[in-house]
Amino acid sequence: MPLxxxxxxxxxxxxxxETRNERADRNWSDVxxxxxxxxxxxQILTGFLLALAFQxxxxxxxxxxxxxxxxxxxxxxxxxxxxxxxxxxxxxxxxRRAKPTVVRFGHGxxxxxxxxxxLLLVGVVAFVFDVVLGSAASWISGGALAAVILxxxxxxxxxxxxxxxxxxxxxTR
Numbered sequence: 001m002p003l004x005x006x007x008x009x010x011x012x013x014x015x016x017x018e019t020r021n022e023r024a025d026r027n028w029s030d031v032x033x034x035x036x037x038x039x040x041x042x043q044i045l046t047g048f049l050l051a052l053a054f055q056x057x058x059x060x061x062x063x064x065x066x067x068x069x070x071x072x073x074x075x076x077x078x079x080x081x082x083x084x085x086x087x088x089x090x091x092x093x094x095x096r097r098a099k100p101t102v103v104r105f106g107h108g109x110x111x112x113x114x115x116x117x118x119l120l121l122v123g124v125v126a127f128v129f130d131v132v133l134g135s136a137a138s139w140i141s142g143g144a145l146a147a148v149i150l151x152x153x154x155x156x157x158x159x160x161x162x163x164x165x166x167x168x169x170x171x172t173r
Contacts, residue, residue, distance in 0.1 A: 024099035031086060031106035038083050038113055045124060046076040065130060072123045079116035085109045118149045 126142030
């Protein structure tokens with residue numbers, strides 16, 4: 001039974017018996033878990049990148065490789081800032097009954113952060129292949145990873161979402 005200050009229960013969206021506030025809390029927990037996963041990987045890549053500049057062989061990099069390195073540092077920092085933005089918003093709006101707004105903002109930030117991380121991953125792989133094997137290997141490895149990311153992070157999820165939407169609307173495949 002809902003409390004007086006709570007909104008009525010609504011299970012129309014996905015069959016869950018929860019209030020709007022309960023749904024926002026659950027969705028915020030999901031966003032936080034996804035942020036944790038994203039941040040861990042980004043922090044590891046950032047540490048790797050930052051350590052490179054202090055290696056003796058760093059001075060052997062070409063001007064193009066140094067430029068790519070700096071782009072990767074910026075992407076790494078950008079992905080961290082964007083992924084942490086929902087946490088900052090949550091802190092600033094804490095106890096102001098804005099959880100649905102925070103969740104929507106977090107969702108958008110996670111999508112942007114995933115885009116930045118995908119560029120970062122492709123760039124790091126391309127950078128390493130360029131240093132170790134040369135420019136051609138860099139383009140091939142970076143392109144291959146970009147294709148895998150596109151399929152796994154965009155094509156497959158959109159296909160599954162489309163199929164689920166068809167199933168929910170009662171149409172057959």
